[in-house]
Amino acid sequence: MQLYFNPKSRAAVAKWMLDECGATYEIVPIDLEKREHKTEAFLKINPAGKLPALVDGEARLFENAAIGLYLAEKFLQAGLAPATGSPERGRFLSLMVYSTSQLEPSMGDHLMKLETPAQRGWTDFETVKDVVETELGNGPYLFGEQFTLADIMIGAMFMWQRHWGIPSGRPKLEAYMDRLAARTAAMKF
Ligand SMILES: N[C@@H](CCC(=O)N[C@@H](CS)C(=O)NCC(=O)O)C(=O)O
Known part of the structure; x- marks a missing residue:
């Protein structure tokens, strides 16, 4: 997984979620001042041009809540959500x-x-x-x-x-x- 990240952004929330899951991931630093979040390549991941974004193989995610829901399912063993059906x-x-x-x-x-x-x-x-x-x-x-x-x-x-x-x-x-x-x-x- 790759987390598109800047420490002074909401990507810090996604990082916290990944860390609590015990996930292995790579940080892709994004310089907001250089507007790296508005490049054509980044907009293909998050068309809103905002951080965070997470790529997991073929899957791309944006919006922290969506990232959290995805991680809760992917890392079921971490027990970071009440069980489905409960x-x-x-x-x-x-x-x-x-x-x-x-x-x-x-x-x-x-x-x-x-x-x-x-x-x-x-x-x-x-x-x-x-x-x-x-x-x-x-x-x-x-x-x-x-x-x-x-x-x-x-x-x-x-x-x-x-x-x-x-x-x-x-x-x-x-x-x-x-x-x-x-x-x-x-x-x-
Ligand atoms: N609701 C979104 C908020 C995303 C957001 O607003 N990110 C800010 C950083 S905290 C951003 O990328 N701002 C740069 C811009 O809009 O140019 C989420 O939770 O992911």
Whole structure:
């Protein structure tokens, strides 16, 4: 597998997922300033011209959530997702999609100080935090003792924000981030 990567991009999230899976892969460095992510060759892998992208033989993947769902299946033995057919599987799929369809744009609105009108496909960021806290329950992870790729997809977004010096304002989320950051394979800044 080849991970198209820049450490200052969301490709760090894909790298974390690969590392938790114990995957063997090659890093293909992409210089964003040189716009290597907009070259004809890269656009054949990800037509959106964004990082990350992952190539696995004939398969090409873009979007972190898709990469995570693919890796959860490919590295079943890593146990980074509730089993297919188990009652928790639906919640896992929902949280993987939620991370990118609601949490990510809502955090973007918040960082850019934009309103989130009700007509958008996502909620305001305080509601997102309520949702994540509810789903986390008593933890330590979203699926109790089982760490999953949904913890990376959801936790990494809050960890970026913390890295930029913006506290979540939620002690429960801060403690969750501490637990995630303490993992050996955790995303490095
Ligand atoms: N939802 C996408 C977001 C991808 C994305 O926005 N990547 C940024 C880096 S953090 C990028 O490549 N930006 C460069 C550009 O758009 O020119 C994912 O999760 O993969």
